[in-house]
Amino acid sequence: MIEMVNVSKSYNRGRIQAVDNLTLIVPAGEIFGFLGPNGAGKTTAIKMIVGLLRPDTGRVIVEGFDVGRDALRAKQIMTYVPDYPAIYERLTGLEYLNFIGDVYGVAKEARLQRMNKWLEAFELSDVLTNPIQSYSHGMKQKIALTAALLPSPRVMVLDEPLSGLDPRAAFQLKDLFREHCDQGKTLLFSTHIIEVAEKLCDRIGIIHKGRLIARGSIEDLKALRSPERSLESLFLELTDK
Amino acid sequence: MRKTGILFRAGLKSNFGLALMCHRWFKEKKDRWILPIIAASIAGVLPILSGLVILIQRTYDVLQPMNQERVLLAWGVLAGQIAILIFGIYYVVSAFYFSRDLEMLIPLPVHPYEVMLSKFSVILANEYLTIAALVLPFLITFGVLSGGGTGYWINAVLVYAALPVIPLALVSALVVAMMRLVNFTRRKDFFIFVGSISLVALAFAIQFLPQVAGNENTTVADVAQFLSSRDSLLEKVGAFFPPCIWAAKAIAGGFSEEGLKNLALFLGTSVFFFLVLILAAERLFYKGAVGLSEAAVQNKPLSRRELSRRLSSGRRAFSAIFIREWRIMVRTPIFFLNGILIVILLPLFFIPMVQVASSPFGSSLRRAAAQEGSLIIILLVALFMVICSALNGASSSAFSREGAQFWISKAIPVAPRRQAAAKFLHSCLLGIVGIFAAAIVADYVLRLKATVLCTSAGLALAACAMMTAVGMIIDLARPLLDWTNPQKAIKQNLNVLLALCTDIGILTAIFFGVRALLRAEAAPAVVIGALYGVLIGLFALSYAALLRFAEKRYPEIEN
Numbered sequence: 001m002i003e004m005v006n007v008s009k010s011y012n013r014g015r016i017q018a019v020d021n022l023t024l025i026v027p028a029g030e031i032f033g034f035l036g037p038n039g040a041g042k043t044t045a046i047k048m049i050v051g052l053l054r055p056d057t058g059r060v061i062v063e064g065f066d067v068g069r070d071a072l073r074a075k076q077i078m079t080y081v082p083d084y085p086a087i088y089e090r091l092t093g094l095e096y097l098n099f100i101g102d103v104y105g106v107a108k109e110a111r112l113q114r115m116n117k118w119l120e121a122f123e124l125s126d127v128l129t130n131p132i133q134s135y136s137h138g139m140k141q142k143i144a145l146t147a148a149l150l151p152s153p154r155v156m157v158l159d160e161p162l163s164g165l166d167p168r169a170a171f172q173l174k175d176l177f178r179e180h181c182d183q184g185k186t187l188l189f190s191t192h193i194i195e196v197a198e199k200l201c202d203r204i205g206i207i208h209k210g211r212l213i214a215r216g217s218i219e220d221l222k223a224l225r226s227p228e229r230s231l232e233s234l235f236l237e238l239t240d241k
Numbered sequence: 242m243r244k245t246g247i248l249f250r251a252g253l254k255s256n257f258g259l260a261l262m263c264h265r266w267f268k269e270k271k272d273r274w275i276l277p278i279i280a281a282s283i284a285g286v287l288p289i290l291s292g293l294v295i296l297i298q299r300t301y302d303v304l305q306p307m308n309q310e311r312v313l314l315a316w317g318v319l320a321g322q323i324a325i326l327i328f329g330i331y332y333v334v335s336a337f338y339f340s341r342d343l344e345m346l347i348p349l350p351v352h353p354y355e356v357m358l359s360k361f362s363v364i365l366a367n368e369y370l371t372i373a374a375l376v377l378p379f380l381i382t383f384g385v386l387s388g389g390g391t392g393y394w395i396n397a398v399l400v401y402a403a404l405p406v407i408p409l410a411l412v413s414a415l416v417v418a419m420m421r422l423v424n425f426t427r428r429k430d431f432f433i434f435v436g437s438i439s440l441v442a443l444a445f446a447i448q449f450l451p452q453v454a455g456n457e458n459t460t461v462a463d464v465a466q467f468l469s470s471r472d473s474l475l476e477k478v479g480a481f482f483p484p485c486i487w488a489a490k491a492i493a494g495g496f497s498e499e500g501l502k503n504l505a506l507f508l509g510t511s512v513f514f515f516l517v518l519i520l521a522a523e524r525l526f527y528k529g530a531v532g533l534s535e536a537a538v539q540n541k542p543l544s545r546r547e548l549s550r551r552l553s554s555g556r557r558a559f560s561a562i563f564i565r566e567w568r569i570m571v572r573t574p575i576f577f578l579n580g581i582l583i584v585i586l587l588p589l590f591f592i593p594m595v596q597v598a599s600s601p602f603g604s605s606l607r608r609a610a611a612q613e614g615s616l617i618i619i620l621l622v623a624l625f626m627v628i629c630s631a632l633n634g635a636s637s638s639a640f641s642r643e644g645a646q647f648w649i650s651k652a653i654p655v656a657p658r659r660q661a662a663a664k665f666l667h668s669c670l671l672g673i674v675g676i677f678a679a680a681i682v683a684d685y686v687l688r689l690k691a692t693v694l695c696t697s698a699g700l701a702l703a704a705c706a707m708m709t710a711v712g713m714i715i716d717l718a719r720p721l722l723d724w725t726n727p728q729k730a731i732k733q734n735l736n737v738l739l740a741l742c743t744d745i746g747i748l749t750a751i752f753f754g755v756r757a758l759l760r761a762e763a764a765p766a767v768v769i770g771a772l773y774g775v776l777i778g779l780f781a782l783s784y785a786a787l788l789r790f791a792e793k794r795y796p797e798i799e800n
Contacts, residue, residue: 050652051651051652051796052648052651052652052799053799054796054797054799068796071796072654072655072656073654075652075653075654076654079652080648080652082648084645086644086645086646086648087646087649088565088569088646088649090568090569090572090573091565091568091569094543094548094551094552095568098552098553098561099561099564099565100653101552101553101555102553102555102556102557102558102560102561103558103561103562103653103654103655104653104654105555105558106555107555108549108552108553108554108555111552112545112548112549112552115548115552116545116548125542125543126541126542128543128548129541129543131572
């Protein structure tokens, strides 16, 4: 479960309010999607969940652990994939996965089993011993996803996870999301693609200018105006203020 | 040329982070505390510079009666040019071929030579700053001592302006040609390693060959005759690189016929090399640069058994971080040069320097070293080891080197103090490599007793550990994480300079402490014991401060 309580974050000495008093609960077993235009505050909110940014006010709690006060325990059960996969380019894919396995304390057998599964699914087995530097953007995204899956975390947080992925990998990732949450685990991701949010999420939160302006299931959101209208027109209407 | 100017300005802003610096200082009003620190750091280097100036002054006083003083100018010029030649290859290769802006620049409607000239100019601007501390003390001290007139100073400015052109153009033309003719693009790191090691070998040859040539059956009469003719020493030093003779004669000669003739020769040669570079750039630059994003890899599927064999069987997080640090440093050429190669090479550069004065100087050093329990020798050897181990940017760029990947260190479930400890061990080991290399050279030159060597190494180790922790604290206070070219993380990182100045400050304070003890006629054992106590105490304090600071600072760093 992820819990954000009155979380705010500003930049430039308060002149830019990136996230404004955000309160949100994502229960275990749910896929939650942050939907919003560019610069809405999705990435800032996500970075505060995983502890990369400190909120100015409010608290973030992951599976009962306060990310600010009990950071190590929260990090032990959570993994994150950034929007741009900035990972160690001078290491090989295998070395990077070994590094992640070591720091999360993943046992060798579990490591082997999970790596075989995901490397095959993402078609990375052939390039595993090559330096990450030589990977395409999509391949880097896939190795970052494999690394995030390796510890089998209770909470996964992903920022624009489908960007750069080929259709096959995107399809597999959607299956993976479902499988992950069917095991009672939590998944939160951001996107600005409405179809992705519509197809994947149990619930969606529309974020605009740092504020969560709507949240609920697709049906709930559509019911806000009229059930016949598309999520896209609702989104455009809500974010056009 | 207008386009070159636009590219140059953009490159300069990006290279020195001018736009970002202005934004931080004047718009965000952040990091302003760095200004007084920079001023204090520059002030901290002044004692070293004044030491160099005094050395030049004394040498001038010795050489001037023999009409050999102009060799000083050649030494200054040569030192600057050799430094550019050796380190230039890294800067040229990374700026010309491996900087990330190239993919944006190639599609622009500009000539290849304009792109390359703008990059060349940015490196040139960098080099003026880099060699200033090496060359300017020679030019200024000589000018003051010889009473140089207007001609001297104008020629000195012109020579200084043109000084980096020949070695940089030489390296650039060589690199451009090699990148075009040989398919090194797929082995770029290998190319940088081989290229730099070849240039280092060349630098050694330049230092060794004159001695070899001069050592055959030399008699006292020969030496007397040699020194009786004006500038014989200058001619000998510059025999392997005549432009430094022209530069020295141009500056010293001022507006005289000799001065102007040599100035024309020096500037003309610089212009010639520059034109060759432009020609090579227009014809070859883009041909070598296109396709660089391709990497030299072969896809090799791993069998399940092979994968199982190569999987780590669960290292501790500390070891995993230590190994990561090591791998990234060894595999990134600019980190390798500034972190590892420099600590090995620096002591080696002292071998020929000492042999230059082999007969009187070397033997007197050995005699002093042979004295039982020579305190001064122990301290000097320890200082030499400290300089060799501390002159690498590993500790003061330990966090900056992570760059955009720092998010991983923040996201993983490993306490910042453990991460800092693993990085400390890595940086400290590099320092120990430097101490070891310095010990070998010191023993080779001075034939030291084992006790002297061990005592010096112990002192150097304590100082190195303390300096490593201090360097890391400085880098952690203001890590440079938004670089796109790894060169910026270590070579152009202000933290490296700040750490160096702090180290100099600490060593100066220790020097005064030791001098006070010596004046109080303390026994050698007391001096050494006190030094050990102070250094170990400082290390313990700085290491504890580093670990505490890491816990505080990691959550604050936002990248």
